[in-house]
Amino acid sequence: MKVTILGAGVAGLSCGIALRQRGIEVDIFERATSPTTIGAGVVLWPNATLVLEQLGLLQRFKARSGAPTHMRRISSSGANLGCLDIGIIDKQIGSPSLSISRMSLIDVLFHAFTQAGGHVHFAHQVVEIQPMTDTAGTRIRFHSGLVLVPEIIIGAEGRMNSPSRRYVLGENKPVFQKFINWVGMLERDQCDIDDKVIFDFWGVGARFGIVPLSSQSAYWAAGITAEAIGANKPEQYRDEILATFKHWPEPVLSMIQGTPSHKTNKIYVHDHDPIQTWHKDNVILVGDAAHAPLPTSGQGACQAIEDAWHIAEQLSQSTGRPQEAFESFTDIRRTRTANITLAGRQFAKTVFNDDPEFCHTRDEASKSSDFDNLAKTMANGWRNPFRRHARDEDSDPR
Numbered sequence: 260m261k262v263t264i265l266g267a268g269v270a271g272l273s274c275g276i277a278l279r280q281r282g283i284e285v286d287i288f289e290r291a292t293s294p295t296t297i298g299a300g301v302v303l304w305p306n307a308t309l310v311l312e313q314l315g316l317l318q319r320f321k322a323r324s325g326a327p328t329h330m331r332r333i334s335s336s337g338a339n340l341g342c343l344d345i346g347i348i349d350k351q352i353g354s355p356s357l358s359i360s361r362m363s364l365i366d367v368l369f370h371a372f373t374q375a376g377g378h379v380h381f382a383h384q385v386v387e388i389q390p391m392t393d394t395a396g397t398r399i400r401f402h403s404g405l406v407l408v409p410e411i412i413i414g415a416e417g418r419m420n421s422p423s424r425r426y427v428l429g430e431n432k433p434v435f436q437k438f439i440n441w442v443g444m445l446e447r448d449q450c451d452i453d454d455k456v457i458f459d460f461w462g463v464g465a466r467f468g469i470v471p472l473s474s475q476s477a478y479w480a481a482g483i484t485a486e487a488i489g490a491n492k493p494e495q496y497r498d499e500i501l502a503t504f505k506h507w508p509e510p511v512l513s514m515i516q517g518t519p520s521h522k523t524n525k526i527y528v529h530d531h532d533p534i535q536t537w538h539k540d541n542v543i544l545v546g547d548a549a550h551a552p553l554p555t556s557g558q559g560a561c562q563a564i565e566d567a568w569h570i571a572e573q574l575s576q577s578t579g580r581p582q583e584a585f586e587s588f589t590d591i592r593r594t595r596t597a598n599i600t601l602a603g604r605q606f607a608k609t610v611f612n613d614d615p616e617f618c619h620t621r622d623e624a625s626k627s628s629d630f631d632n633l634a635k636t637m638a639n640g641w642r643n644p645f646r647r648h649a650r651d652e653d654s655d656p657r
């Protein structure tokens with residue numbers, strides 16, 4: 260069996276590793292000229308680190324990651340809205356939560372894939388996938404003029420413009436969810452960042468999150484509601500962010516001011532409506548191309564990593580046509596990822612609500628919330644169905 264993966268992001272590289280580990284031949288084609296590092300960072304929640312452990316990569320990730328233990332929720336006026344003990348989620352699922360820069364995430368995956376004997380063909384932008392007219396199968400047309408006729412295609416080109424998704428569904432229409440995120444990466448000479456605490460500041464129609472990677476680095480996301488997609492002018496990003504967040508409690512201001520503009524990005528946040536059909540002919544979708552959830556779900560990269568495990572399992576076990584493996588993969592993944600997408604939308608409606616009265620009631624409710632119970636609910640929602648060897652629930656996953 261030979262698999263061609265389109266896109267060397269989180270999903271594509273993770274699929275590549277899982278397939279190579281099962282002895283399957285894999286090539287990845289990526290439009291960028293080198294491993295992509297766009298975006299600040301992600302939290303790999305325990306459902307994802309459990310997969311990384313099964314892939315034999317957990318120690319490598321731990322060496323490059325932060326390990327936040329708590330998430331503090333604070334109002335834009337500085338009121339304490341509660342604190343989530345991440346250790347409860349880790350313990351319930353039996354694996355650690357790790358915070359990692361996107362650069363390190365891609366770097367670890369890329370090297371693991373090449374060490375496993377895989378090859379990434381950079382500077383290969385897919386333009387179109389077409390059905391063959393004279394025989395079964397599909398052909399991929401690249402921007403360079405190259406044409407390939409692969410045995411199996413895994414479409415992992417992300418959420419915004421996936422030729423594989425267009426082939427499977429006839430369209431690729433991400434939904435703008437009416438908020439903007441500026442994301443930034445702060446690096447300091449001195450060790451003065453609290454590396455154990457994620458900060459989640461809530462305002463009216465605005466949110467500021469800070470995720471530590473170490474005592475010297477953190478990434479942050481500044482979100483506001485927005486009716487329409489506008490311009491991206493990097494020289495204006497800092498002023499745009501300060502217009503909303505200038506008077507928010509520390510360390511918000513020092514994060515914004517300490518981050519150089521070339522380490523700041525602006526994203527008009529889109530997701531995808533959940534879909535029923537993930538495959539057509541010899542093409543299967545994974546990662547954001549199949550089920551892009553909002554960042555408010557905290558699960559986009561985590562679900563891409565879960566996909567990798569399952570598609571590799573199904574393909575390596577299949578004895579017949581790949582479509583049977585595609586069907587069982589979709590059956591395993593469809594409901595879980597749809598629920599995560601819908602939960603992300605629901606949470607976005609709460610955190611990006613711009614009605615002051617709603618936000619006051621929301622914040623008061625947060626103050627009296629049972630955060631330990633919330634952590635257990637999150638763990639139940641994210642728990643991996645494939646966990647085969649349960650750990651001792653009392654053991655410390657770190």
Ligand SMILES: Cc1cc2nc3c(=O)[nH]c(=O)nc-3n(C[C@H](O)[C@H](O)[C@H](O)COP(=O)(O)OP(=O)(O)OC[C@H]3O[C@@H](n4cnc5c(N)ncnc54)[C@H](O)[C@@H]3O)c2cc1C
Pocket residue numbers: 265266267268269270271288289290291295298300301302303304383384385386415416417418420421422440442480526545546547548551552554557558559560561562563
């Ligand atoms: C602000 C923000 C915060 C987030 N925080 C988290 C978090 O804390 N936890 C979490 O789990 N997730 C998080 N996510 C989501 C996560 O980043 C994505 O869900 C994840 O990267 C999806 O992986 P992917 O491989 O499907 O897509 P991507 O990582 O986008 O990779 C797609 C790849 O395909 C390539 N490509 C695209 N088009 C083509 C083409 N035509 N031909 C060839 N190659 C192509 C791209 O260059 C890219 O390398 C966050 C997202 C955002 C925006």
